[in-house]
Amino acid sequence: MSKRRATATVSKILTFSCVDGPGNRLVIFLQGCNYQCKNCHNPHTIGVCNDCGDCVAPCPSNALSMQKGNVTWQAELCTQCDRCLEVCPNQSNPKTQQMGVEDILQLVRKHQLFLSGITISGGEATLQLPFIVELFNAIKADSGLQHLTCMVDSNGSLSVTGWEKLLPVLDGAMIDLKAWQEETHLWLTGRSHHRVIQSIKLLSRHDKLEEVRLLHIPGITDFEHEIDAISHYLISLPERTVIRLNAFQHHGVTGQALKWEPCNGGQIKAFAEQLTTRGLSVLYREPLG
Ligand code: SF4
Ligand code: SF4
Incomplete structure (x- = not known):
């Protein structure tokens, strides 16, 4: 009998992605999130059926x-x-699957020749932490798979004790910083940003902070108002950390966020320039159209 017991509620799997961490990655999107972001572009991943x-x-x-x-x-x-x-009245999805660690390992083995690593995303990936820890341990212990990097894409809400369980098998984390001021973060996500700042600090100290992502929503997020403070903060992060700017678009969003102005090419470029003139190196892509 297999010793592997952890299972996860999986909403979607992409066998190849080049936007969910470095290189070519297999991405597992887990169902369920502890935030209620007004701008969520995948709201059906928030609830559990x-x-x-x-x-x-x-x-x-x-x-x-x-x-x-x-x-x-x-x-x-x-x-x-x-x-x-x-x-669905519950921001959920009837097409989720319960998958065990062995199910995912089989998929990773099938595609591993073309992969740089795997990323667990969501929803909020770390809500299913035992599964992630068991999966990453299994990958690190498998001589045919241990070259693959193991990363998570997270809203940063995991506790210090949670990160401490994951750190030994984690190669990097991509963290969303959704707003600079606490009130803006609370209004946008329904949650305090205290844990996010704590997670970024902890991951930096262990040199596991792969990426910090800022979603620019013109007139809504507070990054431009707080540009000096945010630049000073971002510049203190480890050299390996990529600062990625994303431009808000309407695709997938619901509710009041549909009334917000999408971020156009000029606006994301202007935001990037505000950061680069303050000494930061950033990545961004201008939206199509
Ligand atoms: S996915 Fe279907 S069954 Fe599940 S909560 Fe939504 S509507 Fe109900
Ligand atoms: S065919 Fe049915 S199960 Fe499939 S996406 Fe449409 S409504 Fe959902």
Whole structure:
């Protein structure tokens, strides 16, 4: 019998991605998040399904049914129309899968020749910490896979004790810094940024801070108002840390965020210049169109 027990609720897997950490990466998106970001571009990854069944009847392909009180998804019937995500009252997804560490290892082995590493993302990845620790341990212990880097993409809300469990098997973390001032962060995400600053500090001290990401929402986020303070802070981070600027777009967002102005090429470029003139090196991509 396998000693591996941890399982995860997985919302999606990408077998190749070049935007979720360095190189070519297999990315596992876990279901569930402890933030309620107004700007979330994947809001159906926030909630955990409670098997209410509201998505079953609206599915136009009969791919959903209730079996012994649980919503069941038949992948072979699904057309990926995402009607179920639109109607879910719980910001959830009936197409999640329970996957064990061995399931993921098999997938990684199949693709490993083309990979630089794996990234666990979300939702908020670290809400399923035992699974991540067990998976990364298994990768580090496997002579055919241990060359792959193991990273997480996180909102930074994990506690110090949580990071301490992960650090021995973690090669790097990508952390979102969603706002500079506490009130702005609280308003935007529903949570304090105390843990985020604490996580960035801890990961910096262990040289495991791969990337800090700033999502620029013109007129909404406070980075431009606080440009001197934020520049001073970012410049103190380790040399390896990439500072990545993302331009807010409407794709996937719901609610009041649809009324916010998307960030255009000129605006993200101007934000980048404000940082580079203060001595920072940053990465960003101008939005298409
Ligand atoms: S995406 Fe959802 S609603 Fe659409 S076919 Fe698949 S299960 Fe049904
Ligand atoms: S995915 Fe949403 S609508 Fe469907 S059963 Fe789960 S909670 Fe209900």
